[in-house]
Amino acid sequence: MKYDPLVETPIIRPATEADLAAIDAIYNAEILTGVATWDLEPWSPERRRRWFAEHAADPTQPVLVADAGGAVVGFAYLSKVSDKGGWRFTREDTVYVHPDWQGKGVGRALLAALIERARQLPIRLVVASIESTNARSLALHRSLGFELIGEYRNAGYKFGAWRSTTYLGLDLGDPRERGAPFA
Ligand SMILES: CC(C)(COP(=O)(O)OP(=O)(O)OC[C@H]1O[C@@H](n2cnc3c(N)ncnc32)[C@H](O)[C@@H]1OP(=O)(O)O)[C@@H](O)C(=O)NCCC(=O)NCCS
Numbered sequence: 001m002k003y004d005p006l007v008e009t010p011i012i013r014p015a016t017e018a019d020l021a022a023i024d025a026i027y028n029a030e031i032l033t034g035v036a037t038w039d040l041e042p043w044s045p046e047r048r049r050r051w052f053a054e055h056a057a058d059p060t061q062p063v064l065v066a067d068a069g070g071a072v073v074g075f076a077y078l079s080k081v082s083d084k085g086g087w088r089f090t091r092e093d094t095v096y097v098h099p100d101w102q103g104k105g106v107g108r109a110l111l112a113a114l115i116e117r118a119r120q121l122p123i124r125l126v127v128a129s130i131e132s133t134n135a136r137s138l139a140l141h142r143s144l145g146f147e148l149i150g151e152y153r154n155a156g157y158k159f160g161a162w163r164s165t166t167y168l169g170l171d172l173g174d175p176r177e178r179g180a181p182f183a
Contacts, residue, residue: 014063024042028043
């Protein structure tokens with residue numbers, strides 16, 4: 001599908017089940033052609049449905065999409081980093097934009113909306129794991145206040161080369177101090 005960026009300015013809205021095929025199209029293309037994700041095999045529709053059911057049942061794991069006149073051109077979500085209880089105030093963000101729409105502010109709009117959502121929730125730390133050569137994602141996160149945590153050097157192997165990932169974090173402060181729920 002070819003998108004014309006002049007047609008619509010995307011709006012950011014919560015994802016629905018009807019968006020899952022478009023999410024998969026964007027994500028699975030990155031799996032097969034890029035190193036932003038170290039997934040090696042495309043996700044099946046069944047796996048994506050299970051993933052969405054888990055997120056839809058948990059307000060602290062929101063999924064947002066960028067919708068340009070009915071076409072999903074990007075998505076972003078928060079996920080748990082661990083099921084161990086002490087980690088319950090930490091979330092990892094993920095953001096992907098369709099290649100035709102990259103570099104036009106869609107990623108920024110998605111991530112800014114996701115952070116705004118996180119501020120309403122019992123969340124303290126948002127972390128991002130970013131492939132270390134991904135200058136655009138690193139710049140996007142830094143411009144929204146994320147700071148360096150550290151790097152896992154040579155933690156991944158994809159397309160015949162060792163890959164590193166850089167962790168950035170955004171500390172939103174104690175949720176109680178901004179009137180957000182705490183449980
Ligand atoms: C990374 C990604 C989500 C960014 O979204 P985007 O819509 O392309 O980015 P935006 O247009 O919102 O630009 C984000 C910032 O990066 C900067 N930027 C853009 N291209 C850049 C580049 N090549 N190098 C450095 N910075 C760059 C922009 O100036 C902008 O900064 P600002 O908001 O302070 O002005 C998107 O490009 C993408 O989906 N890439 C492939 C998958 C991926 O890498 N996902 C992230 C996994 S961690």
